[in-house]
Amino acid sequence: MSDLLERLRGRGWRMTAQRRVVAEVLDGEHVHLTADEVLARATARLPEISRATVYNTLGELVSLGEVLEVATDGRAKRYDPNAHRPHHHLICSGCGTIRDVRPTGDPLADLPASEHFGFTVSGVEVTYRGLCPTCAPTP
């Protein structure tokens, strides 16, 4: 089921029960869990997994480029398993829910050379803000 697990195995990643559980917990669309949420869900499947291992594993997945860190306004970082499916985020200002979205057009092309300040520009993240149906004020 998990593309992620396949890819990791193919890269010679040493497989352990803990790593498998973390990868499984992260798999899916519109998944943006905090480290704590990953730990909670992983613990449900593998009670002896430790917080340190969850952080270690998440850090490696990010280094490998298989998982993206999403810095939201709130406190804890969230982890996004869809690093290979280009997308951006729509975050609810009320409850913090995140949806993956795909805008039209290429935001990279929208930054004129005069605004590069000598930088080599290589990527762009777009974060939309709004209120989800649940948090929207009732008229």
Add this chain to the structure above:
Amino acid sequence: MSDLLERLRGRGWRMTAQRRVVAEVLDGEHVHLTADEVLARATARLPEISRATVYNTLGELVSLGEVLEVATDGRAKRYDPNAHRPHHHLICSGCGTIRDVRPTGDPLADLPASEHFGFTVSGVEVTYRGLCPTCAPTP
């Protein structure tokens, strides 16, 4: 000199030496300080200012909409005094330097209704990533 101070006074913000110093330290273009950096610079001008007051003041400025929080990948939040000049950010992946940039076009218009998921979309932040001239590899 400070638009920010003018505006705050006009809003009936109770002025104290501490608040003035924080506002002065934040003023300027391409300014994106962490709370700790604000404290350091404020302390240079007003040695008796406390960390709690810096955090309190920054939090209020953010609530008032006069200062923006910028969540970078790294740890500490940064504070951007140009809330009233629409802009986005170009961040160096090497050293974390931030420049304010103004892309052409309207990224909000690039999110089709089919990607709204029922949200009321009200804003958007665009973060460009790259390497600054200092951090770029020398050929």
Add this chain to the structure above:
DNA sequence: GTTATTGCAAAGAGTTTGCATCTCC
């Protein structure tokens, strides 16, 4: 058998809070 990974517990960074004192308007 080696080498990498795990778990534990403690430390670290960044931020928030409770409360008595002090200061602006």
Add this chain to the structure above:
DNA sequence: GGAGATGCAAACTCTTTGCAATAAC
């Protein structure tokens, strides 16, 4: 004079680290 701001220190949240025990290949 009174509402509100300050400073202090402790608490809190999230994350990282050192190291001995353990499990993968």
